[in-house]
Amino acid sequence: MDNSLPCNLVSFNCKSIKRSIDNVRHLCQLADIIALQETWLFPHDIQFLSGIDGRFGSTGTSAIDTAAGVVYGRPYGGVALLWNKSVFPNVSVVDCENPRICAIKIVLSDRSILVFSVYMPTDKMINLTEFTDCLSS
DSSP, X not given: OOOOOOOOEEEEEOSSTTTSHHHHHHHHHHOSEEEEEOOOOOGGGGGGGGGSOTTEEEEEEOOOOOTTSOOXXXXXOOEEEEEEXXXXXXXXXXXXXXXXXXXXXXXXXXXXXXXXXXXXOOSSGGXXXXXXXXXXX
Protein backbone atom coordinates (compact mmCIF):
# COMPACT_ATOMS: atom_id res chain seq x y z
CA MET A 1 0.00 0.00 0.00
CA ASP A 2 1.38 3.40 -1.00
CA ASN A 3 1.09 5.88 1.89
CA SER A 4 2.88 8.67 0.06
CA LEU A 5 1.30 12.08 -0.18
CA PRO A 6 2.46 14.25 -3.06
CA CYS A 7 3.27 17.66 -1.68
CA ASN A 8 4.82 20.77 -3.17
CA LEU A 9 6.75 22.86 -0.66
CA VAL A 10 8.22 26.23 -1.58
CA SER A 11 10.54 28.53 0.38
CA PHE A 12 10.50 32.20 -0.58
CA ASN A 13 12.44 35.18 0.80
CA CYS A 14 9.77 37.76 0.09
CA LYS A 15 11.60 40.87 1.39
CA SER A 16 8.29 42.41 2.54
CA ILE A 17 5.23 40.28 2.11
CA LYS A 18 3.10 43.34 1.48
CA ARG A 19 5.22 44.33 -1.52
CA SER A 20 5.44 40.78 -2.84
CA ILE A 21 1.83 39.74 -2.17
CA ASP A 22 1.14 38.99 -5.85
CA ASN A 23 4.11 36.60 -5.92
CA VAL A 24 2.96 34.87 -2.75
CA ARG A 25 -0.58 34.49 -4.11
CA HIS A 26 0.89 32.95 -7.25
CA LEU A 27 2.85 30.50 -5.09
CA CYS A 28 -0.46 29.53 -3.45
CA GLN A 29 -1.56 28.28 -6.87
CA LEU A 30 1.55 26.09 -7.16
CA ALA A 31 2.40 24.85 -3.68
CA ASP A 32 0.77 23.08 -0.75
CA ILE A 33 3.13 24.55 1.85
CA ILE A 34 4.91 27.89 1.58
CA ALA A 35 7.72 28.90 3.93
CA LEU A 36 8.31 32.65 3.91
CA GLN A 37 11.27 34.61 5.21
CA GLU A 38 11.75 38.37 5.67
CA THR A 39 8.04 39.08 5.84
CA TRP A 40 8.77 42.43 7.53
CA LEU A 41 5.48 42.37 9.40
CA PHE A 42 4.94 44.22 12.66
CA PRO A 43 3.50 42.12 15.52
CA HIS A 44 0.05 43.65 15.02
CA ASP A 45 0.17 42.77 11.28
CA ILE A 46 0.64 38.99 11.62
CA GLN A 47 -3.08 38.48 10.91
CA PHE A 48 -2.36 39.84 7.40
CA LEU A 49 -1.17 36.31 6.59
CA SER A 50 -4.65 34.82 7.00
CA GLY A 51 -6.03 37.08 4.26
CA ILE A 52 -3.59 36.04 1.54
CA ASP A 53 -5.63 33.06 0.28
CA GLY A 54 -8.71 31.65 1.97
CA ARG A 55 -7.67 28.10 1.10
CA PHE A 56 -4.54 28.43 3.24
CA GLY A 57 -3.95 28.36 6.96
CA SER A 58 -1.15 30.52 8.30
CA THR A 59 1.17 31.28 11.15
CA GLY A 60 4.07 33.68 11.47
CA THR A 61 6.36 35.68 13.69
CA SER A 62 7.54 39.24 13.74
CA ALA A 63 11.16 40.09 14.50
CA ILE A 64 10.34 43.76 15.02
CA ASP A 65 10.53 44.95 18.63
CA THR A 66 7.91 47.65 19.16
CA ALA A 67 8.39 47.83 22.94
CA ALA A 68 10.25 51.15 22.72
CA GLY A 69 7.28 52.71 20.92
CA VAL A 70 9.11 54.22 17.96
CA VAL A 71 10.66 52.03 15.30
CA TYR A 72 13.45 53.55 13.24
CA GLY A 73 14.52 52.38 9.79
CA ARG A 74 12.79 49.79 7.67
CA PRO A 75 11.13 46.71 9.12
CA TYR A 76 13.16 43.50 9.05
CA GLY A 77 13.03 39.77 9.59
CA GLY A 78 9.97 37.71 10.30
CA VAL A 79 9.03 34.25 9.07
CA ALA A 80 5.76 32.57 8.16
CA LEU A 81 4.20 29.33 6.99
CA LEU A 82 1.14 28.91 4.79
CA TRP A 83 -0.49 25.53 4.19
CA ASN A 84 -3.32 24.33 2.00
CA LYS A 85 -6.10 23.40 4.42
CA SER A 86 -7.74 20.93 2.04
CA VAL A 87 -4.48 18.99 1.63
CA PHE A 88 -3.54 19.29 5.33
CA PRO A 89 -6.71 19.63 7.42
CA ASN A 90 -5.07 18.60 10.70
CA VAL A 91 -2.39 21.19 11.45
CA SER A 92 -1.32 22.72 14.75
CA VAL A 93 1.04 25.62 15.30
CA VAL A 94 4.19 24.79 17.28
CA ASP A 95 5.19 27.48 19.77
CA CYS A 96 8.69 28.77 19.05
CA GLU A 97 10.31 31.31 21.33
CA ASN A 98 12.72 32.63 18.72
CA PRO A 99 11.25 35.10 16.19
CA ARG A 100 13.57 33.65 13.54
CA ILE A 101 11.62 30.37 13.60
CA CYS A 102 8.03 29.30 13.11
CA ALA A 103 6.75 25.75 12.85
CA ILE A 104 3.67 23.64 12.28
CA LYS A 105 2.87 20.03 13.05
CA ILE A 106 0.95 18.25 10.31
CA VAL A 107 -0.87 15.12 11.46
CA LEU A 108 -1.47 12.54 8.75
CA SER A 109 -3.24 9.22 9.16
CA ASP A 110 -0.10 7.28 10.04
CA ARG A 111 2.51 9.90 10.95
CA SER A 112 3.21 13.49 11.90
CA ILE A 113 5.46 15.93 10.10
CA LEU A 114 7.10 19.06 11.46
CA VAL A 115 7.63 21.90 8.99
CA PHE A 116 9.77 24.93 9.83
CA SER A 117 10.39 28.32 8.32
CA VAL A 118 13.70 29.71 9.54
CA TYR A 119 15.63 32.88 8.81
CA MET A 120 19.13 32.56 10.20
CA PRO A 121 21.68 35.32 10.71
CA THR A 122 24.39 35.63 8.11
CA ASP A 123 27.46 33.43 8.35
CA LYS A 124 29.81 36.18 9.53
CA MET A 125 31.75 35.47 12.75
CA ILE A 126 30.13 38.47 14.45
CA ASN A 127 26.80 36.61 14.24
CA LEU A 128 28.07 33.31 15.66
CA THR A 129 26.50 33.82 19.10
CA GLU A 130 23.11 34.70 17.64
CA PHE A 131 23.38 31.78 15.21
CA THR A 132 24.11 29.23 17.96
CA ASP A 133 21.41 30.74 20.22
CA CYS A 134 18.92 30.32 17.39
CA LEU A 135 19.92 26.69 16.89
CA SER A 136 19.53 25.92 20.58
CA SER A 137 16.05 27.44 20.90
